[in-house]
Amino acid sequence: MQRFFTIGLGLMLVFGMVNFSQAHFGIILPEKSMVMQEDKPELEVTLAFLHPFEQKGMNLVKPRRFGVQSGKSNTDLLNTLQETQVLGKQGWKGVYTIKKPGIYAFYFDPQPYWEPAEEKFIIHQTKTYVAALGGEEDWDQEVGLKAEIIPLTRPFGLYAGNVFRGVAKFKGKPAGGADVEVEYWNPGNKVTAPNEYFIMQKLKTDENGVFTFAAPKAGWWGFSVINEEKDSIRGPDGKKKKAEYGAVLWVQFTDMQVSK
Numbered sequence: 001m002q003r004f005f006t007i008g009l010g011l012m013l014v015f016g017m018v019n020f021s022q023a024h025f026g027i028i029l030p031e032k033s034m035v036m037q038e039d040k041p042e043l044e045v046t047l048a049f050l051h052p053f054e055q056k057g058m059n060l061v062k063p064r065r066f067g068v069q070s071g072k073s074n075t076d077l078l079n080t081l082q083e084t085q086v087l088g089k090q091g092w093k094g095v096y097t098i099k100k101p102g103i104y105a106f107y108f109d110p111q112p113y114w115e116p117a118e119e120k121f122i123i124h125q126t127k128t129y130v131a132a133l134g135g136e137e138d139w140d141q142e143v144g145l146k147a148e149i150i151p152l153t154r155p156f157g158l159y160a161g162n163v164f165r166g167v168a169k170f171k172g173k174p175a176g177g178a179d180v181e182v183e184y185w186n187p188g189n190k191v192t193a194p195n196e197y198f199i200m201q202k203l204k205t206d207e208n209g210v211f212t213f214a215a216p217k218a219g220w221w222g223f224s225v226i227n228e229e230k231d232s233i234r235g236p237d238g239k240k241k242k243a244e245y246g247a248v249l250w251v252q253f254t255d256m257q258v259s260k
């Protein structure tokens with residue numbers, strides 16, 4: 001009996017990892033979240049699919065859409081994409097030259113990713129905002145993605161410790177009561193989690209789709225609001241499978257600089 005218990009416990013320890021949701025995350029990282037007069041106008045943007053805190057890469061096949069929206073103009077940047085390696089896996093790099101002041105919403109819509117372990121497709125529609133050359137209007141502009149977070153806090157020029165608020169929408173409507181997964185982009189694995197519970201921070205949207213999060217550390221933080229669509233896309237067996245739509249937004253926080 002004792003032995004079975006031990007074996008059972010051992011198996012639970014091995015398979016129990018499943019309990020800690022291994023969040024895949026779409027990520028879009030510009031070189032800077034704010035481009036100033038003295039900066040070069042060419043901005044490189046990296047696209048990937050990975051586990052941000054643990055720094056585990058996954059392959060991202062070429063997205064269906066990659067673009068930038070600023071005010072009323074939306075520019076297709078798909079043909080600027082160059083394949084690259086991100087954490088040892090397939091990722092993409094695009095370049096955009098900023099010519100005038102404004103807020104630039106960079107976004108991509110990936111090909112649906114089939115996750116056999118969960119019998120579903122994962123589609124993370126991923127976005128970030130770049131402020132340039134003093135432009136500050138329209139920081140809450142909506143791209144019109146099927147799953148999208150619209151900032152209620154200006155999504156740049158944020159200090160570490162600031163609260164960030166956003167409203168999540170799915171198919172144009174507020175996503176109330178949805179799970180929000182938050183992860184820190186942890187380059188070089190410099191931050192260590194005390195245990196697995198800390199890897200992903202979790203909260204829910206309220207009935208209006210609004211969530212609030214205070215970033216405890218400077219760096220890039222990713223917010224992913226999850227919505228599932230049943231019978232969405234045909235799976236490998238030809239039957240319609242559910243799809244997890246993540247409305248993903250990446251926001252940079254910066255330490256206050258104190259002169260000595």
Ligand SMILES: [Cu+2]
Pocket residue numbers: 022023024025050051058
């Ligand atoms: Cu993964």
